[in-house]
Amino acid sequence: MTRHAESDDPFMPSALHDLMFGHIHSAALRAVAVHRIPDHLADGPRTPEELASRTGTDAGALRRVMRLLASRGVFREDDRGAFRLEELGQPLRTGVPGSQHAGVVMITSPMFARSAPRLQDTLETGQPSFDYIYGMPFFEHLLKSPEDRATFDAGMAAFSGAEDELVAQSYAFPPDSRVIDVGGGRGGLLGAVLRGEPSLSGVLFDQSATVAEHVLDRPELAGRWRTEGGDFFTAVPSDGDVYLLKHILHDWDDEDCLRILGSIRRAARTGARLLVVDAVLPGNSAPHPALELDIVMLMALKGRERTAAEFESLLDRAGFRLRRILPTPGLPAIVEAVAV
Numbered sequence: 001m002t003r004h005a006e007s008d009d010p011f012m013p014s015a016l017h018d019l020m021f022g023h024i025h026s027a028a029l030r031a032v033a034v035h036r037i038p039d040h041l042a043d044g045p046r047t048p049e050e051l052a053s054r055t056g057t058d059a060g061a062l063r064r065v066m067r068l069l070a071s072r073g074v075f076r077e078d079d080r081g082a083f084r085l086e087e088l089g090q091p092l093r094t095g096v097p098g099s100q101h102a103g104v105v106m107i108t109s110p111m112f113a114r115s116a117p118r119l120q121d122t123l124e125t126g127q128p129s130f131d132y133i134y135g136m137p138f139f140e141h142l143l144k145s146p147e148d149r150a151t152f153d154a155g156m157a158a159f160s161g162a163e164d165e166l167v168a169q170s171y172a173f174p175p176d177s178r179v180i181d182v183g184g185g186r187g188g189l190l191g192a193v194l195r196g197e198p199s200l201s202g203v204l205f206d207q208s209a210t211v212a213e214h215v216l217d218r219p220e221l222a223g224r225w226r227t228e229g230g231d232f233f234t235a236v237p238s239d240g241d242v243y244l245l246k247h248i249l250h251d252w253d254d255e256d257c258l259r260i261l262g263s264i265r266r267a268a269r270t271g272a273r274l275l276v277v278d279a280v281l282p283g284n285s286a287p288h289p290a291l292e293l294d295i296v297m298l299m300a301l302k303g304r305e306r307t308a309a310e311f312e313s314l315l316d317r318a319g320f321r322l323r324r325i326l327p328t329p330g331l332p333a334i335v336e337a338v339a340v
């Protein structure tokens with residue numbers, strides 16, 4: 001096997017090795033996250049025996065899993081065999097700013113991990129492998145499985161928590177306007193937007209089970225928001241000045257995106273703004289952090305990450321004109337459009 005070009009170490013795994021064993025890294029990360037091992041290392045190193053007795057896990061198995069992750073910089077093992085949490089592993093703790101714990105638990109969950117080995121079927125049919133395994137589309141499954149719904153919503157909130165403030169600060173929302181976050185999850189982005197400009201009001205719109213878990217009940221936001229449960233394929237709240245769609249269009253194929261955009265266009269007055277907050281892919285195969293997500297969309301949903309030209313064409317067909325694309329310091333960009 002070709003080893004990493006930058007290393008002469010004969011034991012340094014090759015790039016091909018890492019690609020081949022990616023699911024093992026993912027499973028190891030999930031195992032320590034689910035058992036909250038990183039939380040038990042918050043105040044210093046511990047041996048696998050100490051960790052095992054605190055978490056009800058098997059010390060021998062835990063040592064081997066932690067050894068693999070230590071080889072990748074998540075933990076570091078000292079001379080007495082105790083492990084400490086490295087900087088890379090800090091976001092695996094719960095309850096710390098920027099925690100990715102729920103995001104890791106979501107993206108490594110059976111919902112996605114079971115679909116991955118069937119990607120080959122998706123190549124043959126073009127259809128999400130999730131649908132054969134679960135017998136129904138992804139979001140229909142979430143309606144029927146409160147446990148997976150909670151895992152998904154918490155994971156999205158964790159991923160979004162890292163980017164909501166960055167997105168909110170990257171756009172000058174017109175004062176006194178009403179912002180409607182369509183498919184806004186638990187309201188992390190809407191909360192950040194309202195905090196940034198005191199004259200704004202907002203509506204959090206999503207499926208009822210999701211808005212029921214909203215995070216908007218904060219003193220500084222009092223009286224400036226409401227929630228509404230519903231189906232964005234049918235109708236969304238009207239009279240918004242700014243409509244937000246964050247990580248929504250990437251979940252759906254063009255036909256379904258046109259149905260969602262159609263609901264917004266029917267609800268919005270001409271001149272209203274639409275902000276699509278999603279990754280914008282380059283038009284080539286250059287590395288981009290949304291490429292893995294694009295495959296998640298392919299195998300679990302009917303979605304895709306899109307290029308600027310693809311967004312422009314979709315928006316145009318739905319009665320919106322793309323005005324500009326603003327970068328944010330995080331993964332997503334803000335595609336600004338206006339209802340025409």
Ligand SMILES: C[S@@+](CC[C@H](N)C(=O)[O-])C[C@H]1O[C@@H](n2cnc3c(N)ncnc32)[C@H](O)[C@@H]1O
Pocket residue numbers: 139156157160182183184185186205206207210230231232233245246247248251
């Ligand atoms: C990928 S999440 C994005 C959530 C949020 N915008 C964010 O960035 O964290 C997709 C959201 O679409 C919502 N959703 C899916 N189907 C829906 C529908 N038919 N009507 C309303 N919301 C829906 C889900 O409940 C979920 O919160």
